[in-house]
Amino acid sequence: MSPDKLFSTDILVIGGGSAGLVAAIKSAEAGKKVILIEKSYVGKAGVSYFAWPDMEVYKEGIHDLKKHMDFVIQAGEYVNNRDWVEIILKETGARYQDLLSWGVPPRSISEEEKVRYSHVPKKISDKYAGELDHGAMAHKTWLGSLRTKASQTGVTILDRVMITDLIKQGDVIAGAVGFHTREGDFYCIKAKAVIISTGSGNFKTAGEPWHQWTADGEAMGYRAGAEITGKEFGHKDVGSLSAFPTVPKGVAKAHSCRIYINGEGNDYMKEYSLALHSNMLCAAFEIHAGRGPIYLDFDRLTPEDRQACVNFVDAWGRGYEVGKAIDYATVTGKREVIWGSGVGCTGWGWGGIRVNTKCESNIPGLYAAGDSAGTCAAGSMEAISGIGGAAVTGNIAAQNAVHYVGTAQELDIDDARIARLKEQVFSPLSRQGGFSPAYVTEILRSLMVPYFVVQIKKADRLQAAITMVSFVEEHLIPRMKAVDAHDLRMAHEVRNMALDAEIVLRSSLFRTESRGSHYREDYPRRDDPNWLAWTIAQRTCDGMVMSKQPVPQNWWPDLSKPYKERYTLRFPGE
Amino acid sequence: MSIQRIDPELCVGCGICVDTCIMDVIRMEEADHKAVIKYANDCMTCFCCELECPAKAISVSTQVKPPLSWG
Numbered sequence: 001m002s003p004d005k006l007f008s009t010d011i012l013v014i015g016g017g018s019a020g021l022v023a024a025i026k027s028a029e030a031g032k033k034v035i036l037i038e039k040s041y042v043g044k045a046g047v048s049y050f051a052w053p054d055m056e057v058y059k060e061g062i063h064d065l066k067k068h069m070d071f072v073i074q075a076g077e078y079v080n081n082r083d084w085v086e087i088i089l090k091e092t093g094a095r096y097q098d099l100l101s102w103g104v105p106p107r108s109i110s111e112e113e114k115v116r117y118s119h120v121p122k123k124i125s126d127k128y129a130g131e132l133d134h135g136a137m138a139h140k141t142w143l144g145s146l147r148t149k150a151s152q153t154g155v156t157i158l159d160r161v162m163i164t165d166l167i168k169q170g171d172v173i174a175g176a177v178g179f180h181t182r183e184g185d186f187y188c189i190k191a192k193a194v195i196i197s198t199g200s201g202n203f204k205t206a207g208e209p210w211h212q213w214t215a216d217g218e219a220m221g222y223r224a225g226a227e228i229t230g231k232e233f234g235h236k237d238v239g240s241l242s243a244f245p246t247v248p249k250g251v252a253k254a255h256s257c258r259i260y261i262n263g264e265g266n267d268y269m270k271e272y273s274l275a276l277h278s279n280m281l282c283a284a285f286e287i288h289a290g291r292g293p294i295y296l297d298f299d300r301l302t303p304e305d306r307q308a309c310v311n312f313v314d315a316w317g318r319g320y321e322v323g324k325a326i327d328y329a330t331v332t333g334k335r336e337v338i339w340g341s342g343v344g345c346t347g348w349g350w351g352g353i354r355v356n357t358k359c360e361s362n363i364p365g366l367y368a369a370g371d372s373a374g375t376c377a378a379g380s381m382e383a384i385s386g387i388g389g390a391a392v393t394g395n396i397a398a399q400n401a402v403h404y405v406g407t408a409q410e411l412d413i414d415d416a417r418i419a420r421l422k423e424q425v426f427s428p429l430s431r432q433g434g435f436s437p438a439y440v441t442e443i444l445r446s447l448m449v450p451y452f453v454v455q456i457k458k459a460d461r462l463q464a465a466i467t468m469v470s471f472v473e474e475h476l477i478p479r480m481k482a483v484d485a486h487d488l489r490m491a492h493e494v495r496n497m498a499l500d501a502e503i504v505l506r507s508s509l510f511r512t513e514s515r516g517s518h519y520r521e522d523y524p525r526r527d528d529p530n531w532l533a534w535t536i537a538q539r540t541c542d543g544m545v546m547s548k549q550p551v552p553q554n555w556w557p558d559l560s561k562p563y564k565e566r567y568t569l570r571f572p573g574e
Numbered sequence: 575m576s577i578q579r580i581d582p583e584l585c586v587g588c589g590i591c592v593d594t595c596i597m598d599v600i601r602m603e604e605a606d607h608k609a610v611i612k613y614a615n616d617c618m619t620c621f622c623c624e625l626e627c628p629a630k631a632i633s634v635s636t637q638v639k640p641p642l643s644w645g
Contacts, residue, residue: 044593212596
């Protein structure tokens, strides 16, 4: 049996956001045959399209590398991969220059717009080694410019095609399969190397209309045997307001003004040193103590801060995607905060496919870039990430994939296997009855979003959630029914999200300590002797197996110092 | 909440919204070459279609019943 669409390429890049576009362009510039696949539309896809188009640029001789690295590593509580922190800091400037040379319009940052950067709370910015330079791109159009450049460089772009699974021959990558989410054609792409740049995974409140972070790349990598790391961390940020989506981005500024109050009307944030880094955890602790709900009390804004919010809203909204949603009136009154609401205003997971500093996974021929890449640069608390990291990892993945395909052979995929894969991919379409993907998605979110599951964690609750998610994976997902190719996308997305959920829960259960964004009620302190280590989830014949990889000892904090000096942020009870 | 309407009188059939929609909610009607809402339930209310429509033909609602997140 032959697939509806059969392609053959040197390098297949999956995911058309900033990391994927950079990887594809760099690979094509090196003379390789490249296919870039995106389930939405390349140049308007992924979280890149919603990201503030700006890279933080370190300049040698102007900025202090060690201070910046120390800041990131202290924030990440010593489980950062130091090599990656240094690489991202050092190489972002060159990647920004690449973008400009490829026709991306630069954007000068006005003083008014710089209000955004005061989003870094004052207490942090004092510790911060000073601001890095900003390499900014024109709103909205910058990704489109990269699409144009990719086409000009000879990249074959396939929009609205969702890759579901990787294909290996023996232990080596041989390609991938998927389907067109409109026409319903089955796609098989033979590739000597695959770069996964499909973004991250995360969960949002049930009932919210939000469909990103579906962990497609992580899931297909896991199923192929890739190691997944760091999934217990993430979920840092309180989203915004229940009035979604009339959420002005000024709310993000308001967050930094620390005008939260709890249900008792108290300004609880001042009780938490942790408030420096995690609005979300502090809010969850208040909720857990029965002092919810949490509000942003805009009436408490000082006149200066209110003006800053208004300025920020204006700067963000101009020429940007949520202009309609701006509501200046929200800078007064009280608005309830929920977790993970609002376009762009959310936490995300930092885990992903574990890669070395060449962006190589443990599978020959498989690379990861952007938020899909488990670089562990951020450690346990996000202080480095974003478009700069996406461009840096996209470039590194491309360089090494190009080198790899120089000696790799194209591998045959036999027809019987293709037929089997096609049957698997389309199985939800063949059922006459079953669970709708929308139902399964809501069930999964309801299991994952409660604060006592992924924010304030404990072994018994994590185990209970694993039991329920496993049931979803074993019983509901194999019985999903899709009505058309569009619905089939939703079915594969929720299949990936359920696997991501299991990895998040098992990684969280495995890390028997608290660190950064990962808080365990039953292990409420950092445990340096045992947990200066990274978690790894991997598929084996016995199911998902967790293991840990120690952080190199020369990256450890000074263990002779008292705990309270090593860690300045306190969890409750510390 | 979500996409409410694409005004067929205003739609110029340029297809920008069809490409822009991450969730593939909007499709082009072949017969009269107008954009139509096909999968309204999957709209994630990102406003991209409305903001990028050169003819201002699309309206996305901001009205929402707040989901329960924290009790």
